Amino acid sequence: MKAKKITALALASLMAASTVLAGCGGSGGGSGSGGSGSGATEVTFWTLNTRQEAVDPIVEEFNSQNEDIQVTVSYYDTDGIKDACKVAASSDTLPNMWFNWGGSLGSFYVDNGLTYDLTSYAEENNWSEKFNSNALDLCTFDEKVSGYPTSYNILGIYYRKDIFEQYGLEVPTTFEEFEQVCATLKENGITPISTAGLNGWHVMRFLELLIEYYAGAEQHDAMNTFDESWDNDAVAQAFEKYKEFVDKGYFPEGFLTQDPNDTLIAVANGDCAMDVQGQWYDGNIIQNEQDINNYGVFAFPSGGSNRMSSFAEMTQFNANNTEEELDACVAFMDFYYSQENADQYSEYYNLPLPTADPEMPEDQPNVPIMLEMGETNGTFTITDQALPTEVADVLFNCQDAVANGQMDPADAGADIQAAIESYNANNG
């Protein structure tokens, strides 16, 4: 009887342990690729679910045109794909190819030898002539080409032209004018800036513009490469201004835990007038059946040349791919990112394609404007790709804490710098 009780207790304890621990201790599987009984090369592809309506028919068409290749696709949301790839990386189950961003998000896979080194493949296939050089540079880490460039994105301020016209507002060219625009909008019952803080990165897009304004280009770049401390006056001033904007109600009520994928709702229904977005927003606006002619763009007046933040997107290929699989992956990417498919499903692409001589989408008027502004004004790497995830998360916590009055804006820089030092100590 006693033995029975002990056994029961031991089993109960083990079950309790397994509910928490079993997920942490799994170890390696295969590369996620597979052969096929029919002789076709099977390759797997993970991408964003926002593009599913285009990717599904494209994959179907590709598979029917290429009997020797079979592409299988899986979809994740913006934050889901980051986590799914990390989990797959640690269990050696990455797919043959996966969507990723540049900067710290993409470099993790390169640093750990998980991506196919495409340098010689790129040379043999003249990628330097095929792709936009900025986009290709952002897919290159330690002089190794580590991804197939799929988009080059520039972020600016999208605004509702009709709302600006209604209140006699001009596009601001100085920071003071920008503040005046916000004040006028607020006086008229319009929340100036649509943003949402769940996961932090959307609010960060505005905060980094304030940092660019107060720090200037040189200092901002040095901070992002950890060559200069974040514990400085410029960061303190940026957080103070951000807090001032929060207190004045320039962001939607309760924005800290709202979903960043829903910021268009408030702009579309006229509750808000501006949103920090990239040129892909034209596609979103069209997908949501809004009148694109009501939306305009401008570069945030951050001083100097009004630099804009930018980032690249790419498809990374599994380091374990065989040559056959790599060829199949590249063939699919060439098909997916062909001008013909981009034209047909334009609202599901971050257009223009990152090619050397890109065609601008005809029905997305703000895209060429944004691209030209990026070219003229210059760009800096978006903060959550410039910083490692754990440092970016501390910055996001500071955004929340300052907004809620739990932290003095002057202390935010010290917290971020402490996270950088901790990161450096752990990864040095």
Next chain:
Amino acid sequence: MKKNKNIVKTEKSAWLFMLPAAIIYLSVIVIPVFYSLYISLFKWNGIGEMTFVGLDNYLNLFSGDATFRTAIINNLIWIVLTIVVTMTVSLGFAVILNKQFRGRTFFRGFFYFPCVIAPIAVAIIWRWIYNPNMGFINQFFEAIGIDFSQQWISNPDTSLYAVFIAALWQAIGQPMILFLAGLQAISPDVLEAATIDGASGVKRFFYITIPLLKDTFVIVIATLITAALKVYDVVQGLTGGGPNDATQMLSTYMYSQVFQYNNVGYGTAVACIMVIMMMVVIVPYVSFTAKED
């Protein structure tokens, strides 16, 4: 002699039948559990080389990790709320739904229904309910003329409780069904005898029903504590642990460390502490109640 031989034969075949299940159980439960304990003693990014650091991960968690402290406190608050609120509400529903009345089957299904919704969907539903501008709660207060607009999940003072209410909406179904099964197992004769002896409804409930539900309480409390310690989906979906860690839980922090920051050893140490906390509460509780039997 013949009988004994048969017993031996049966035992051998039983072991053989158990073998496939034992292999699966060992490979997906037992080995990963012990492997996790092993990992927690290393500094490791999940891919590269593992560096043995002994108990450093544990020492760092307890010595200077403010987020970890917040997560432990939040989990303890969550456990207390779960035991006090979730259990009481689900028992209340079970008692009501155990009575004979018209539409009883419909209401049993109605109150159990949220339990079958995926927690992440619950989070999405409640994010809209809590939306300060167009959410149901603030709109409701506005409609009845009360100026009580709140930033339910963005305010660090209310966010944990707001997330708990969303979780409660979903969590009452399971214990309610267990209590209902327990209540139906109580013989009506016992309650009738108590009534004849002059016991009031309240006395019958506290002196007859509750003691006879003891076995159900053991299961409900053990499962609720386990669930409270590993609560993840609804928190992640509603607030992502924010704002500023106000709803950070051990599970969300473990996930961030292991799968987002690639601090696999450190994150696994958090998981081990979760297990120890479960053991500290559940094993003495189950042991004590088993002893009473």
